[in-house]
Amino acid sequence: MDQLPILIIVFPLFTAFALTLLGWFRPAVCQPLTVVGLLGSSLSAIATLAQVVNSGPISYHLGGWAPPFGIEYRVDALNAMVLMMVSSVALLVAVYARKPVQKELGGKISNFYTLFILLVTGLLGITITGDAFNLYVLLEIAALTSYALIALGRGRAYMATFNYVILGTVGACFYLLGVGFLLIKTGTLNMVDIGSIVPSLSGSRAILVAFAFLMMGCWLKMALFPFHGWLPNAYTNAPTAVSCLVAPLMTKVSVYVMLRIMFTMYSVDWVFSVITWKPLVMALAVIAILMGSCFALAQRNIKRMLTYLIVAEIGYMVGGAWLGNASGYIGASYHILADGLMTVCLFMVVGSIVYKRGRAHIEDFKGAFSTMPWTMGAFILGALSMIGVPPTCGFFSKWYLLSGAYQSGDYAFGVALLLSSLINAVLFIRIVETAFFSATSDEEPDPHSHQETCYADSPPSMLLPLWASALALLAMGLYSSEIVTRWIQPVIPGGLL
Amino acid sequence: MAWVEVHYNYLLVIILLMTGLWAMIGKNNLIKKCIGMCIFQNAIIMFYISMGAKKGATIPILKHVPGAHGHGPESYISDPTIYANPLTQILMLTAIVVGVATLGMALTLVQKIYREYGTCEEDEILNCMSEEQDHELPLQDELKA
């Protein structure tokens, strides 16, 4: 059935209308409606992925017009994979968000779910579109919805969101400027079309400046090192359900956009031989990894610590993409999936702790193993994946990134990866220690007394998605060679050796 | 001077870009940041429109062949050089609408910040927040009811 690609967008879009209209009268219906919409979207995403893997890339012409003149949806294995990740993570968070939203955003439930599903539509649109300008419009939709969602938090959220708005707009306008320069030199907006024209003008400076602006736009959106100022404040002050949704998806989709720009609009030999940016970008990635991990060490608030870890993970992906060899590319694209799952799992755990104990500072984890065993069980899986312990998927993305770094001789990047894994190990051991050791009270627990462990774990509607993502981490780890050979291998751009 | 005469539209765009960018990041007052944002977006809109302009071209609405009144495609002049470039104008329609939406959102946030801290100056807000941080009660955090 060739209408699959557009179904991914139509399902959440029409749910958004239903939510606005119905939500006004009966807010209770919003959450199930969102889950149904996202279910439809993720099923069609999975079907698209299956179709793409079996029979090669799909090209869907919007409005019936052929590509350079109309807008085209170009779906190959890479963006089908990211589509599946985005829609399934959003589905998990939609199921998870029921209780925290009721508790934190009592009055604005229908608004929240409308913005929630429009953000997912925006992200899905960014991932699937094959047209440079359409990507800008969807970037703006995703950005606006995330501004509104984050601003739903209280007090300090407004100032954090205002900074996010300013830097987000600067990023989007840089992207628009880049597309403008491309339009001036190539005359077309379709990514693949641009890709075919760029090699012939590789000498011109306008193409170089266009690449500079596109990259600056992407890096601002994904919060790479020098441009990461807005991310920690914005994601920490956002309500729990919002940070569970925004943290795993926004930055990963921007990394995907960077990959799309580097390897579809431009070509491998343009990025790695015509311009000599590789050392600069590798340096940025290394600094991002080290800075993110060290700042995470210094945090008391676990949610803020996780946001700094996101900044470090971005360093992984950018470094992987700019290594310039096949296993670096595999590592980067595999890490988009792995990191999405890891971040959603850890943020859901923090969300459950905030839901149960009001706050997520490190002291609030005290005695969590005894009172919230299931949540902490999933936390251990997520932590293991973040550290890079084998059976989970975090290990395999580190494996590819490290072998890529070894092959291309970027030892600084390799050492940064190992150092950040060790720092992650220290971070999570510290939390496991607090959770494992002292009972909920502060004084020294008498080891021999059988303190009855009051079982006060979070409700099943929060535990099920949490465990689904934790087990998905394991499954992705075990089937990683399947993912790499069947999905990523055929998509590796030609020039990468 | 011939060089300026040929590229003066890009020069204007660059000047507007620089002022907009500087105002957005450098200015202290939040409203001035929003104004800077508008200047920045309008500069890019001007860049696109100036890219699509042609010397001596009219608006891209097809004109009748002189004397013909039918509605078929043959009775309209469709030579591209006499009409301005429609594509860039459409893209900029979208950019204007996006500009309005972002400005609306930014002003809403400024209003909320003003309601929260009583001032629009960024430095005053920051030390308000840092004061708040110091005497923060142990449990009073992002979930203060």
Add this chain to the structure above:
Amino acid sequence: MKALSLLLALFVGFLLIGVLDDLPAWGDAKSPANSYVSAYYLKNSMEQTHVPNVVTAVLADYRGFDTMFETGVVFVAVIGIMAILRRDPKEEDSETGDRPPHAPPEGFILGVATRFIVPFMQMFALYVIAHGHHSPGGGFQGGVILGASLILMAMTGELESALDRMREKWFIVLVAGGFLLYAGVGLGCMFFGGNFLDYSALAPLLGGDPKAAAIMARYHGMLWVEIGVAFTVMSSMFAIFAYLSSDGRMDRGL
């Protein structure tokens, strides 16, 4: 912070000046931007969509998907601002003190003048929407004029009088309804077998010789879409004004 931003702005400026002479000259008709895709639109839009105003043709048909998400941006802005600002008027507010006491509308002349002008504005807006195919205009421009007429009423009279004519519930339904109309037409084309937003698939609705019906289906499809856009833009302009001016309480304007 100031010096850093100055530095950054200057850097971006010099980066751009460095590239100036590589860009095509001002007004040059042969530049790549004006020759490749846009030349195709100018040559073929009349024969493919029968719409003389090429801007509307490309806006609503060739790149119709872009415009749909553009209305999406407007829709998102309204929902976002509503989510942030809106609160029930009854909620006691610590700073009620500083809001100006309810000022009765000052001038009588202003009231009479607005009541006289507004109907003509709205008539002109409908003309702009309907006549978008042949003359400059279309959904956005018409919608903005309609929105302006409502805002004019709100500013000169009182927000309450404007709200009486356009209750909050109504403009939220209209915002969603316009966007739904646009996406609904797109979905309709899918039911008739075409791709999303492929109006020529609606030809069977018009009947007659299929080739001509396909072109006229595009013509009318665009009109429907423009109406959807007009609804959304109108109610969103008014909604943003209403929320901002009444600080989310939707009772008294500034």
Add this chain to the structure above:
Amino acid sequence: MTQAVTSFTPVAIVLISALAVIPISLSGRKPNLREFWTFLAGFMKLALLYTLLDPVMHGIRVEWELCQVLPGLSLQFRVDSFGLLFAFVACTLWIPTSLYCIGYMRGLNEHAQTRFFACFALALSATAGVAFAGNLLTLYVFYEILSLSTFPLVAHHQDSEARTGGRKYLTYLLGTSIGFVLPAMIITYQMTGTLEFSSLGIFSDVTKPGSLLVLLLLFLFGFAKSGLMPFHSWLPGAMVAPTPVSALLHAVAVVKVGVFCNLRVITGVFGIELLSDTSLDNVICVIAGITVILSSLIALTQDNLKRRLAFSTVGQLSYIILGAGLAESYGVKGAMLHICMHAFGKITLFMCAGAIFVATGKKYISQMVGLGRRMPFTFGAFLIGSLSVIGLPPAGGFISKWLLLTGTIESGHWYMMLVLLGSSLLNAAYFFPIIYQAFFGTAKEEDAVAIQEAPLACTLPLCFTALASIVLFFFPEPFFSLATLAVGG
């Protein structure tokens, strides 16, 4: 070449104790039922192992592939004689230790016993996983699972002392495994394209000796569980754990896994010939020698009985690595045998330490004057255990020490013989005072009358293991032939 057959038994062995975790944690309310599950799993594991003994003795390699995890690399089990030897040691000793655990935990009325037994079973399945690992990746997977599943055991007391011990335990083990083994594995995979163990070693002779040295050091210090000198201090730190944990884990399972991995790397990844050609074996011998001497000296100064035993374990482990480092068939055979002999000897000593603590509450050697007469069985077993560890004739340790000594002469590292003899003397120096003091010293009055033997559930297993180490001297049959097969094969 040995013909390979695929069968599910190795996976069954690994999974039995892992699956046993579920009934154990479910039957938390009824302790006796819970203990029954542990014993059931232990005996089934042993039975399955016997079924594997026969094919392996005839040189058939049993293989099983779980799933392809990386292109050209899969989670794969391959049982060869060396792996079987180690699995035998771990599984046979699990049963007496479980009995000992019941006696100890109930004797001291410890809390959270269900979690204790569940983690114990999980640790054993990880140990079996390491034993049967077919390639370096599977070995690394189970190595990590073992470190994580033993953390709740080490930090069982949940007090501040346990916290520091647990923190040091995890940071050392996780830090070195991620910091050193991961890059080493990746570099080897890049260089050779495979991580399978093969008796001739997988490095083609073109690789530069410099990078080989770096890789060797990364592996040796990466597997920090083998307690080589700079990375050994987690072992004494882990003595905060209850004694059955230090008995089975820090004498048998955890530390032996570290040594087993190093031996696998030395024999399977580098290969003995390559080591002797590039004279890397001297590097191993020097590192191991230093660790042996230093740890034996430190053990002399320790007053806490468990810390003294811990440092003696560090020394004994380096015997095994030293044996492998000789890069000569006798040395390697001696090393493999020493794994088994030392396991039986050291577990007896730790059980005695635990029994003394349960019966008298004494931890420090200076307090244990004249207890021998009151607790004859415990101190008798302690005597036999220390004989085995020192390597004197009636106990099994003598055979492995003998092979190690012949190995040093055969391979020409005669100075290593001095190290071995010297450290044996040091072993005697820190064991015999305890025994002498216990039997011939005069106990203080209140000790003389109040003390009597630890509960039966504690003394029975330690007598069993003491007897076993004596029997092994006369009849070392399954282990000896397995070791000869491993070296010869």
